[in-house]
Amino acid sequence: MQKRKAIKVLVSVIGLDGHSTGAEVVSKMLMDAGLEVVYLGIYQTPEMIVQAALQEDVDVIGISSHASNYGQIIDLLDMLKNHHLDDIRVICGGTIPTHQVRELKEKGVDEVFLPHSTSTSIVDYIVSNVKRPQTQAFSTDGSQTQKEIASLRQAAH
Amino acid sequence: MKRETDYGHPIKAFYNPNDIKDVDYDRDLGDPGAYPYARGYYPEGYRKRVWTQRMTAGLGSSRQTNEVLKRYREMGQRGGMLVICDRTNAMPIDPDHPIGRREVGVLGWPGASLHEFEQLMDDIPLTGQSITLLGSSAMSAIRLAYIVILAEKRGIDLHEIHGSVTEYPFCSTFGQTDAQPLDLNLKLWLDSSEYIVRNKIRMRSGILSQHFQESGGNNAQALAVEMAMLKELCSLLVHERGLDFDDVALLPYELVSVGSRFFEEIAKIRALRRMWAKMARDTFKAKKEKSCHLLISVHTSGRTMTYQQPLNNIARCAIQTLAGAIAGCTAIDNACLDNAHAEPSPLAARMSLNTQHIVADETGVTDVVDPLGGSYFVEYLTNKVEQEAYQIWDKIEEMGGMIAAVERGFVQDMLKESAQEKQREIESGERLIVGVNEMAIPPEEDYQIPIQELKRSDSEEIAREMEEWKKTRDMPLVNQKMAQLYGDAKKEDSYNLMPAVIEAVRAYATAGEIMGVIRKARGLSYDPLQTIECPFELG
Numbered sequence: 001m002q003k004r005k006a007i008k009v010l011v012s013v014i015g016l017d018g019h020s021t022g023a024e025v026v027s028k029m030l031m032d033a034g035l036e037v038v039y040l041g042i043y044q045t046p047e048m049i050v051q052a053a054l055q056e057d058v059d060v061i062g063i064s065s066h067a068s069n070y071g072q073i074i075d076l077l078d079m080l081k082n083h084h085l086d087d088i089r090v091i092c093g094g095t096i097p098t099h100q101v102r103e104l105k106e107k108g109v110d111e112v113f114l115p116h117s118t119s120t121s122i123v124d125y126i127v128s129n130v131k132r133p134q135t136q137a138f139s140t141d142g143s144q145t146q147k148e149i150a151s152l153r154q155a156a157h
Numbered sequence: 158m159k160r161e162t163d164y165g166h167p168i169k170a171f172y173n174p175n176d177i178k179d180v181d182y183d184r185d186l187g188d189p190g191a192y193p194y195a196r197g198y199y200p201e202g203y204r205k206r207v208w209t210q211r212m213t214a215g216l217g218s219s220r221q222t223n224e225v226l227k228r229y230r231e232m233g234q235r236g237g238m239l240v241i242c243d244r245t246n247a248m249p250i251d252p253d254h255p256i257g258r259r260e261v262g263v264l265g266w267p268g269a270s271l272h273e274f275e276q277l278m279d280d281i282p283l284t285g286q287s288i289t290l291l292g293s294s295a296m297s298a299i300r301l302a303y304i305v306i307l308a309e310k311r312g313i314d315l316h317e318i319h320g321s322v323t324e325y326p327f328c329s330t331f332g333q334t335d336a337q338p339l340d341l342n343l344k345l346w347l348d349s350s351e352y353i354v355r356n357k358i359r360m361r362s363g364i365l366s367q368h369f370q371e372s373g374g375n376n377a378q379a380l381a382v383e384m385a386m387l388k389e390l391c392s393l394l395v396h397e398r399g400l401d402f403d404d405v406a407l408l409p410y411e412l413v414s415v416g417s418r419f420f421e422e423i424a425k426i427r428a429l430r431r432m433w434a435k436m437a438r439d440t441f442k443a444k445k446e447k448s449c450h451l452l453i454s455v456h457t458s459g460r461t462m463t464y465q466q467p468l469n470n471i472a473r474c475a476i477q478t479l480a481g482a483i484a485g486c487t488a489i490d491n492a493c494l495d496n497a498h499a500e501p502s503p504l505a506a507r508m509s510l511n512t513q514h515i516v517a518d519e520t521g522v523t524d525v526v527d528p529l530g531g532s533y534f535v536e537y538l539t540n541k542v543e544q545e546a547y548q549i550w551d552k553i554e555e556m557g558g559m560i561a562a563v564e565r566g567f568v569q570d571m572l573k574e575s576a577q578e579k580q581r582e583i584e585s586g587e588r589l590i591v592g593v594n595e596m597a598i599p600p601e602e603d604y605q606i607p608i609q610e611l612k613r614s615d616s617e618e619i620a621r622e623m624e625e626w627k628k629t630r631d632m633p634l635v636n637q638k639m640a641q642l643y644g645d646a647k648k649e650d651s652y653n654l655m656p657a658v659i660e661a662v663r664a665y666a667t668a669g670e671i672m673g674v675i676r677k678a679r680g681l682s683y684d685p686l687q688t689i690e691c692p693f694e695l696g
Contacts, residue, residue: 015244015259015260016245016247016248016256017260017264018244018247018329021372021373021576024573025373025577025580043336043685043686045256066264071259071260071613072260095464095496095497095498096498097499097608097610098498098600098608114464114465115463115464115465115497116463116464116465116583116590116593116594119580119584120584
């Protein structure tokens with residue numbers, strides 16, 4: 001049995017865009033606020049992000065989108081639903097035009113942070129909205145997790 | 158509000174002759190056209206040739222980008238064209254790659270083959286304007302091959318073409334990471350640069366501080382990094398490839414990011430001219446005057462274009478364009494009001510081009526070279542930023558130069574810290590941004606700008622077309638050229654791959670295929686995303 005100490009956030013850029021500065025700045029913001037951050041970096045497909053979210057057992061997935069990659073974020077949401085991971089909060093940031101912000105929220109993104117969102121606004125949102133309580137005891141039996149990861153690997157190839 | 162330069166130097170309320178009493182006009186400034194060129198390279202300035210007024214193009218298919226280029230021509234794009242590649246091409250992988258096809262054409266031109274380049278340049282002249290293709294470093298050799306072959310096909314003397322299609326190997330270090338390792342980017346850069354210099358081609362190579370600054374670097378750091386890169390790369394061409402510095406000096410061009418701190422930006426460019434001139438003469442012992450000139454273009458800062466109240470960006474862009482024009486440059490490509498939302502809409506592109514036309518035609522800036530020369534403040538700032546830059550540059554040199562500093566992570570750490578600092582300054586209100594941390598309005602009250610975007614189906618269409626087109630090629634010929642390239646890429650690092658790349662491009666091998674084969678020869682995976690296998694018999 002393990003006790004979770006801090007909220008765990010996975011931060012990733014999605015798709016092939018290489019502009020990583022925003023994601024890195026946000027990762028640091030979150031770490032400074034005491035959250036645990038898993039930073040995946042760039043060249044992450046929706047499959048890879050879901051796999052990492054499972055493996056790392058995260059509470060929040062933070063996606064940095066810089067390149068009209070709205071479609072891939074939708075794919076990610078679908079994948080999370082199919083793997084019964086809807087309780088993970090999904091937040092996005094980046095250069096996302098207003099109408100896409102609306103559409104993403106309609107499709108299941110929990111919040112979109114516009115350019116120049118403050119660290120306080122992002123951290124406060126996460127802390128107030130994470131569904132899993134902070135100190136929940138849970139089993140370390142990873143068998144269900146491994147099955148999910150295997151099926152994702154198959155889907156990716 | 159912080160009254161400091163962007164690199165942290167306190168600014169006084171006024172400046173007087175005392176602040177620049179050690180400045181010797183002939184030693185430190187010179188008239189425009191005289192060493193050390195702080196004031197500019199040409200006594201006639203813009204009267205002789207106004208800066209090239211261009212706009213970044215690249216969205217959707219090559220045909221669509223071709224239409225955008227023609228539209229920009231109608232909007233008054235003067236003197237040159239500029240196309241940026243998309244994310245698949247930046248790697249490069251091909252548009253029909255299983256992962257690439259999801260976002261082909263999204264942020265730029267998917268220039269994966271000569272066929273694509275021919276479509277891009279349909280009814281667009283290769284001469285009479287500068288041709289600039291921006292993209293990642295590794296693709297440089299392939300872009301150069303496109304130019305060489307299209308010139309041949311159109312019966313044009315290669316030497317009549319000018320512009321830039323190659324880019325420096327460090328761009329992947331500055332917050333715009335790319336797929337290829339530094340040593341491969343460097344080898345291909347040296348190959349394409351050597352080819353250009355030996356064949357006296359007038360295509361420049363972009364060695365840009367713009368990426369560094371747009372990722373959060375400050376002015377002093379940008380100058381230091383720029384000079385360190387120039388020094389390292391020119392030295393390699395001279396010492397490792399056996400070229401003459403006076404020939405090498407015609408190769409680099411710098412794209413400077415110009416932000417809103419008007420006077421500091423002008424000072425930065427003046428200092429850069431002086432720093433290059435001194436290095437050319439003192440370090441590289443240049444024998445020709447022209448070697449002391451650095452071709453400098455300006456890109457107004459996309460980073461400063463806010464998401465909130467995007468119409469404000471028109472004002473920002475105008476201030477930045479004016480700063481670039483006053484500082485003196487050969488070309489300006491300015492960012493657009495919708496930069497934080499999407500690719501430039503026709504409205505945004507027209508607005509940015511018109512901003513350049515207004516600055517050029519209405520303000521009088523083209524009448525006088527270096528109009529702020531002699532200003533106590535601007536001369537002080539020019540000296541100060543240069544001084545601060547040397548301190549940082551010296552640190553880089555102590556580590557063994559730019560490559561060594563990058564390998565140690567020094568440059569990347571410096572950049573990260575600066576980006577964090579800039580973020581902190583905005584959150585604390587020390588630096589103000591109208592519409593963001595002051596004068597903010599509810600989003601519902603904001604002006605809704607038109608958005609230019611690419612749909613998923615558009616990407617899939619481009620992917621499908623490439624898939625079909627690939628089958629129409631002379632595959633035995635492509636395979637033969639790939640085998641040749643593979644053999645050459647297995648030779649020593651200094652063996653120039655340009656001839657083999659040109660042959661491969663001529664046979665319509667694609668960017669993903671060419672880079673894949675080169676990667677294989679060097680023991681890397683054919684596909685940087687490790688999803689597809691090499692389809693060629695390489696022997």
